[in-house]
Amino acid sequence: MHPAPSIIVFTALSGAGYGLLFLLGLGSAGGVLPESPAFGGVAVGLALVMVSAGLVSSTFHLGHPERAWRALSQWRSSWLSREGVAALLTYIPAVALGLLWVLGARGGWTILAGLGTAAGAVVTVFCTSMIYGSLKPVAEWHQPWVPPVYLGFALMTGALWLMLVLALFGQPIGGLGLLATIAILLAWGLKFGSWRHPVAEGRPTPETATGLGAFGTVRMLEPPHTQSNYLLNEMAFRVGRKHAERLRKIAVMVGLGASLILALGAVASGGAGATVAAAGAVVAGMTGVLIERWLFFAEARHTVALYYGEPAAA
């Protein structure tokens, strides 16, 4: 599948934003985060900027962004519609949480807003993952690992961003360091699971796509058109697969290795050192996720390619 930059940026950025909202929601409800209004305002504000930037960027690839509001109507059947509805609904508790924090309110309402924000964040990221997870023609996506991987990376990048904000405000990172470490390992562990998931079994072949298997192996003789078309541009992307192995290694080295070391460095050091290390961990983590997301598209093979001479998956 063609890795459209707008979708890659959207899923990575909004994933991090919802991860951050999730942790801020739970953390404030549990009373384990700083009460300072400035901290709350900056942290919740940052998360909202990230999810909003992600949403706006996702409209860039629409043919008719001015009609985007219509996408809220079909939540009964469509995961894309559900995602839109969940994303909008999550603003309500999230904005309330930010305001309560800035106004210095604690107690019942904060807990309610915090839990609502955390729940909204989980539901939204889950819906995003199911847009891909529900697509049968793409076996790499239509597998049970996809939603956990999306949730895992959202938690991981959210934790890294929260670490950075804590460090910026000179707050101790403490337990969050452990959480971030676990989240990094968990997210990549899930990703390894999805990479190892067998996708060739029962997958369509040129023989089943044409129904001509009874006559022998099927190969393309002449394509239906001489130049490219929408289908080939969108769904028959091959460049990524050529470099997939190397890119996977880079993603793991940066997103897992470097971000883990830097996160631990942030926990170990204090003051400015912690801020620098945490910022490095954010950069490394986000870079890793962006590469992972690029591969998520580039490595995914759509059944339509079978009609254009792609052999059956190995």
Place this chain on the structure above:
Amino acid sequence: MTSLPASTPPKQLGLVIDLDTCVGCQACVVACKEWNTGGYPAPLSDQDPYGADARGAWLNRVHGFEAGEGADGMTVHFPKSCLHCADAACVTVCPTGASYKRDEDGIVLVEEDKCIGCGLCAWACPYGARELDGVSKVMKKCTLCIDRIYNENLPEDERQPACVNTCPAHARHFGDLADPESQVSKLVAERGGFDLMPEMGYRPTNKYLPPRPRSGGTGCGGTVPALEDADPAGGFLGWVDRMLSR
């Protein structure tokens, strides 16, 4: 509404495509484009149509495949357009309600004024039956010529899809596949019509008829008469060969 019809539509209009008789002339491709670029929806645009990188939106395309090896191998011309699936995920994934499946006859359509051009329905179609138009930026797909088949301004025998009407080899048949007594259903039963990618579970309405078995063996099969030896060793020809090769 992008939920599928609650009950099975009473009619299920669709095509039966005969892979035995299709000659790959592309007439249906052109007839489809011609009719559907001038119909009720936005035109089917082309980009750089006379240039080196000509591209455009087409609702019907004819692929060419080879099946089998050597003398048993065959060339199969393979037309492909929307199969108007019973379990059309292209419809249920649509976030706007632009894509829908008609209750009355099972035809899958796009209401272009609602389409945001997100492309998700094209991803959800295993068959590559949907193409986004490069100018109007809305999703295009086969309408089964809904503006022909019910069009009372046309003579009755022309009230069928443009591709069916035009096919010189009669490789395309149109009818109600929910009715076992219809001509198309009988054709499917007789000839062993099949679904494309049944393992995807979309339950396509359109059916394909397999190439008929070849009569009297295939290719030249038996022994080929030997050609004259170009390098004879003895005799008169051998002597001529030797003389001329000097």
